[in-house]
Amino acid sequence: MAGLAPEAGGAAPAGSNKAFKQQLNKVYSWYTGGFLVFIVLLAILEQMGLPRNYIGFIFLLATILLYGGIGVMSRTNDASEYYVAGRRVPAVYNGMATGADWMSAASFIGMAGTLYLTGYGGLAFIMGWTGGYCLVALFLAPYLRKFGQFTIPDFLGARYGGNLARLVGIIIAIVCSFVYVVAQIYGVGLITTRLTGVDFGLGIFLGLGGILVCSFLGGMRAVTWTQVAQYIILIIAYLIPVIWLSVKQTGVPVPQVIYGQQLAKVTEREKQLREDPKEKEVIAIFKARADAATEKLKDVPAAMSADKQAAEKKLADLNEANAPAADIQAAQKALDALPATEADAKKAYTAAKTSNEARARPLAGMPGHATVYAGDPNGDAKAQKTFNESRLNFMALVFCLMVGTAALPHILMRYYTTPSVKEARESVTWSLFFIFLLYFTAPALAVLVKYEVLNNLVGLPFDKLPVWIGNWAKVDPTLLSVADINKDNIFQLGELRIGGDIIVLATPEIGGLPYVISGMVAAGGLAAALSTADGLLLTIANALSHDLYYKMIDPNASTARRVSISKALLLVVALAAAYTAYTVYVTKQADILFLVSAAFSFAAAGFFPALVLGIFWKRATSAGAVLGMIAGFGVTLYYMATNHAWMRTIFGVTQPVDLWYGVLPISAGLFGVPVGFAVIILVSLFTPAPKAEIQELIEHVRYPRITGDINTQAT
Numbered sequence: 001m002a003g004l005a006p007e008a009g010g011a012a013p014a015g016s017n018k019a020f021k022q023q024l025n026k027v028y029s030w031y032t033g034g035f036l037v038f039i040v041l042l043a044i045l046e047q048m049g050l051p052r053n054y055i056g057f058i059f060l061l062a063t064i065l066l067y068g069g070i071g072v073m074s075r076t077n078d079a080s081e082y083y084v085a086g087r088r089v090p091a092v093y094n095g096m097a098t099g100a101d102w103m104s105a106a107s108f109i110g111m112a113g114t115l116y117l118t119g120y121g122g123l124a125f126i127m128g129w130t131g132g133y134c135l136v137a138l139f140l141a142p143y144l145r146k147f148g149q150f151t152i153p154d155f156l157g158a159r160y161g162g163n164l165a166r167l168v169g170i171i172i173a174i175v176c177s178f179v180y181v182v183a184q185i186y187g188v189g190l191i192t193t194r195l196t197g198v199d200f201g202l203g204i205f206l207g208l209g210g211i212l213v214c215s216f217l218g219g220m221r222a223v224t225w226t227q228v229a230q231y232i233i234l235i236i237a238y239l240i241p242v243i244w245l246s247v248k249q250t251g252v253p254v255p256q257v258i259y260g261q262q263l264a265k266v267t268e269r270e271k272q273l274r275e276d277p278k279e280k281e282v283i284a285i286f287k288a289r290a291d292a293a294t295e296k297l298k299d300v301p302a303a304m305s306a307d308k309q310a311a312e313k314k315l316a317d318l319n320e321a322n323a324p325a326a327d328i329q330a331a332q333k334a335l336d337a338l339p340a341t342e343a344d345a346k347k348a349y350t351a352a353k354t355s356n357e358a359r360a361r362p363l364a365g366m367p368g369h370a371t372v373y374a375g376d377p378n379g380d381a382k383a384q385k386t387f388n389e390s391r392l393n394f395m396a397l398v399f400c401l402m403v404g405t406a407a408l409p410h411i412l413m414r415y416y417t418t419p420s421v422k423e424a425r426e427s428v429t430w431s432l433f434f435i436f437l438l439y440f441t442a443p444a445l446a447v448l449v450k451y452e453v454l455n456n457l458v459g460l461p462f463d464k465l466p467v468w469i470g471n472w473a474k475v476d477p478t479l480l481s482v483a484d485i486n487k488d489n490i491f492q493l494g495e496l497r498i499g500g501d502i503i504v505l506a507t508p509e510i511g512g513l514p515y516v517i518s519g520m521v522a523a524g525g526l527a528a529a530l531s532t533a534d535g536l537l538l539t540i541a542n543a544l545s546h547d548l549y550y551k552m553i554d555p556n557a558s559t560a561r562r563v564s565i566s567k568a569l570l571l572v573v574a575l576a577a578a579y580t581a582y583t584v585y586v587t588k589q590a591d592i593l594f595l596v597s598a599a600f601s602f603a604a605a606g607f608f609p610a611l612v613l614g615i616f617w618k619r620a621t622s623a624g625a626v627l628g629m630i631a632g633f634g635v636t637l638y639y640m641a642t643n644h645a646w647m648r649t650i651f652g653v654t655q656p657v658d659l660w661y662g663v664l665p666i667s668a669g670l671f672g673v674p675v676g677f678a679v680i681i682l683v684s685l686f687t688p689a690p691k692a693e694i695q696e697l698i699e700h701v702r703y704p705r706i707t708g709d710i711n712t713q714a715t
Contacts, residue, residue: 021090032232038062043516052515056196059519063233063526064209067226074222079559081221089224091423095430097224098414100231100531102129102435104180104596108234108528109187111439113500115446119369121390122446124397126439128600131398132405133435137428140406141415143615145424146701151539152409152607153547159614160622161694163552168629170543172606173409175633176599177536177543178577180410183595184533185581190476190501191525200476200585204578207526212537212574219566220417223534230527235437237524241507241517242441245448248511259444262451267370269454273493274362281486282494283360290356296349304338304345311335364494369450389662396667397597403673404600407607409543410535449503452510453493460491468509472502480506537577541570584646597666598640605632605672613680618695624684632676639668 042055080086089097107129115122147155153173157166185204192203246255249262273279296303315331339345358365367374373394375386405411414431418424457465462484472480479499482491505525508517545566550557557565584595610629613620641651642658644665663670689695 020088021093024090024093028228028232031229032236035233035236039516039520042519043514046514046516053197055516055519056522059523060192060196060206060526063523064206066229067530068209070226070229071222074225076219076221079562081219086221087417088419089417089427091418091426092430093228094224094414094418094423094427095432096231096434097227098411098427098431099434099438100227100234100527101410101414101535102431102532103231103234103438103528104184104187104532107438108238108525109190109501109504110596112442112445112449113503115443116450116503117366117498117500119367120372121367121394123443124394125401126442128398128401129405130432130435130439132402133428133432135402135406136411136415137425137432139612139615140412141428142421142425143701144412144611145415145418145421151542151547152412152611153543154551156610156614156625157547157551159694159698160610160620160625161691162622165610165622165625165629166547166551168626169607169610170547172602172629172633173543174540176408176602176606177410177539178573178580179595179602180408180599181533181536181540181573181577182580182584183599184529184536185577186584186595187501187529188526188533189581189585191505191522191529193476201582204581207530208574208578212571219563220413220538223531223538224417226534227531230531231434234524234527234531235434237521237527238438238445238504239441241511241513241521242445242448244513244517245452245507245511246444249448249451255444255448256440259447262444263370263447266447266450266454267368269451270363270368273454273458276492278486278488278490278492279362279494282492283362285485286356286360286494290353290360293349293353293356297346297353300342300345300349303349304342307338308335311338359494359497364496369447385662392661393664393667396663396670399673400601400604400667400669401597403604403608404602404669407603407611408600409603409607410532410539413535413539413542445504445507449507449510453496457496458491458493462489462491465491466509468506471509472506537570537574540573541566544569594644594646594666598644598668601636601640601667601669601672602633604669605636605676608673609676609680613677613684615698615701617684618698619684619689620680621684621687621690623687624680624682627683628676628678628680631679632672634672635675636668636672639671640665643668 042050042058046052046055078086111122111125114125144152144155147158151173153166153169156169157163159165185208188207189200189204192198192207193200196203196206198206242255243253246258247253250258252258296307311331311334315328315335318328318331339348373387373390375388375390376383377387378384379387415424415427418427462482465482469480469482473482476499479502481497482495484491485495486492505518505522508521509515545562549565550562606629609632610620610625613628614625639660641647642653642655647653647665648657659665660671
């Protein structure tokens, strides 16, 4: 029973906690003031002529050195400090650290971009992620804290009384955390490249140094205090450009209040662009290109031959006419880039068909920003089917994100670090507040940026376009590119291709702010990516060192050995994640938001049923939990592997895509979660009940006695 007993208080005296909190207040107040002074000084230096690339390097080096410094000062080999920060993090600071842990590259970079591209549909992310914290507060955080374990697999092993449940938990924790951390490192590479101009691969490893120096040296203690610092940077960086845009467009410095009136203006402008003859001209060109690609797919060998002849003729004509060297080189490059095999050609023609069809629609293929769902419930059969699938996918995504939020190991681990169960519950409230600050602002940011693009960019001559467009096109042409499709030298919306991952990072330049603000936003994005990556890498390393090595292989391992193994594994996992992130960047088959959402579906299907039933149903058995976790996770993985392009490539799937009820693979957890619940319940009913002491423990955790029992202090 010793390994199963709830955590017996262990909190520091109230006076000690109060003094510790006062010291933290003092330190972080000075830190916030120092950061603002740093921004002002850089702004002054920029006005004095400091080059932009220098500003980028200063931001990168300063933030990484800052986080590294905190890591060095917080270094430890003590197991309690390394795994749960000594269980002495005050609720408000744990809420702030959780906010930073939560504000991943997807939240900071991807969410507003998704809202920009999809309008109403992007609200599924805000509703799902925010609602998930309500589930955490009600169903998981306080109860997990009462168990007093170090990790989620640790809880599963204690609750279900065996190493098999722990082992399955370890595997699922590693998979969902690894997918999530790949997305963060991808974001680190993107931001670092924008800040400094270095190659994406080098940018990944520069950022990786900042990740490792914290989690490697001090574990959860270093990660916690670094995440508090990172939250301060990221929230300031996120709010300033949006407030500026709000003042610029409306004179009101509260974007959350006025974005509704700006949305009305955006909707009116969208109506004008739908009827614009020039926009229709661009759409017609894309449609013609899509039709041409469709024709090529009918006879691929003939199309390859025709393309080669045309490219050779163009090169010969340019040489004969003594054309400029740049034109000849471009023609030679186009000839060399032609597909060499029939399979490559088919792939290229299919991609061209898909891409051009997507852009052969009004508003560059984007839905109206205020349009609730695609399709029409009162239209023909096709329109009704589209509407129903759009609505189902919206609700499915909300469900997966909510349940996934409540089951992510790196988030639930944060509530093991508070001094008591009471503060664990309070810290969930603080987490919601700190997350709310950003999430309530993201929809406003998307609308204000879209207003700028539709009203201040569309209609400009190409030679008058702002510099930021060219700068971002150099970073990654697949994220942003413009081309004069109809050759009228006037920029139409349909001629812009923009990825959601750069909307937030480009906002300061879109609003005409000094470059130092762009650097600050990039530093905020870097803080968001690094803070989440720290927590995720620590989750993976701890699952391997604490749960697998210490709990299952060598229970007599010393504390120093366990921590050393965790640090070594941290390095290995970080390098593997960096390599995977670079592969994703090169192949362009997945984006930050898909990777993050996939992690949520995996966590939802793999953990949520076992955690909730483990806490609220004494009859749940080890066999039920193991089979339920495997079944839920397996169904989710199968659906993604057979229906998402990137995962189909990884698993070598060649069978046709088969969407169940039209649900997109990003929401695969919709099928895995009910399967997990059903399997756990059915198997538990047909297998022997858990031991009496485990059932008594569950009763004790849910309904603590008041007669001086071991959990009185904690509650």
